[in-house]
Amino acid sequence: MKVSDFFQGVKEVQVGGPKIACSFKLFGININITETIIISWGIVIALTLLVLFLTHNMKKKPVKKRQVIAEFLVETVDKLVKDTMGKRYKSFGPYIAALFASSIFGSLVSLIGLRSTTADYSTTLSWALMSFIMIEAAKIKADGVGGYLKSFINPLNIVSEISTPVSMSFRHFGNVAGGMIITTLIYFALTGLSTALYCDIPIFTIGLPAVLSLYFDLFSGFMQAFIFIMLTMIYIASAKTEE
Amino acid sequence: MEKALVLAASAIGAGLAMIAGIGPGIGEGFAVGKACEAIGRQPESSGAVTRTMFIGCAVAESTGIYAFVVALILMFINPFLGKL
Numbered sequence: 001m002k003v004s005d006f007f008q009g010v011k012e013v014q015v016g017g018p019k020i021a022c023s024f025k026l027f028g029i030n031i032n033i034t035e036t037i038i039i040s041w042g043i044v045i046a047l048t049l050l051v052l053f054l055t056h057n058m059k060k061k062p063v064k065k066r067q068v069i070a071e072f073l074v075e076t077v078d079k080l081v082k083d084t085m086g087k088r089y090k091s092f093g094p095y096i097a098a099l100f101a102s103s104i105f106g107s108l109v110s111l112i113g114l115r116s117t118t119a120d121y122s123t124t125l126s127w128a129l130m131s132f133i134m135i136e137a138a139k140i141k142a143d144g145v146g147g148y149l150k151s152f153i154n155p156l157n158i159v160s161e162i163s164t165p166v167s168m169s170f171r172h173f174g175n176v177a178g179g180m181i182i183t184t185l186i187y188f189a190l191t192g193l194s195t196a197l198y199c200d201i202p203i204f205t206i207g208l209p210a211v212l213s214l215y216f217d218l219f220s221g222f223m224q225a226f227i228f229i230m231l232t233m234i235y236i237a238s239a240k241t242e243e
Numbered sequence: 244m245e246k247a248l249v250l251a252a253s254a255i256g257a258g259l260a261m262i263a264g265i266g267p268g269i270g271e272g273f274a275v276g277k278a279c280e281a282i283g284r285q286p287e288s289s290g291a292v293t294r295t296m297f298i299g300c301a302v303a304e305s306t307g308i309y310a311f312v313v314a315l316i317l318m319f320i321n322p323f324l325g326k327l
Contacts, residue, residue, distance in 0.1 A: 170309060178308075230298050231302075
């Protein structure tokens, strides 16, 4: 949602991909710098600054509030990873926390009027491919290369392997993009209602979209981020059964 | 004329694709009902039940999401217009 939509209403429904800020040619390949890339870098910088702010000047005994917050976050993630994956996979904590943070910030950035980075299929696909590589690595580690290749004797297994990243990325993308489109449609409908009742200012767009935004932006964004990391953890942990 | 025909067919196709929304709706309803039963029987395990239920719901939802993505592509990207 753009800021001007709140004052003028949405006159026509236009749903498209992220805008292209600039593009250049590199080795004959056209590379587009899109809105998503810029906002993603913004999120990366913001998260880095947040983490630096929370962790600088740490004491052995916490005296500052921000150290308590940092310790709480780290302990929560560690506990979640340990509960879901078992003690052996404790080292996955940072990856899971980074994925969760970038996912939830990427979805919630729509609250300040920017385009959600997760409403772009490239973002979720790249995360899903990252998780896919880790899942396959965990499988190769558990079974050995021979055992891993042996599991593909049944060709249906190849389909099930490939469908993992596809379903993970489509799920996240579909939820966030669907919420974005439904919000646009609601603004369009309410603007139409205001125009039909001879109001130049779309007064009906006050209030109701906020309630729906609670579900489509806050709840959905949080749930999808959580489900994404849970599925990643479950798939990695299920590669090897615990002795 | 041909363009209008393709656009109309795409819109109908998108609508038909979203019939797939019935399945996840029924399935998730069952899952949530069973979770409510479980919480009613064992209120102390509500946290684990709720977490498991949400993950199950998310997985059950994927077929609906696939249909939704197909509908989105048909409606807003119009891939068949290029094949005229």
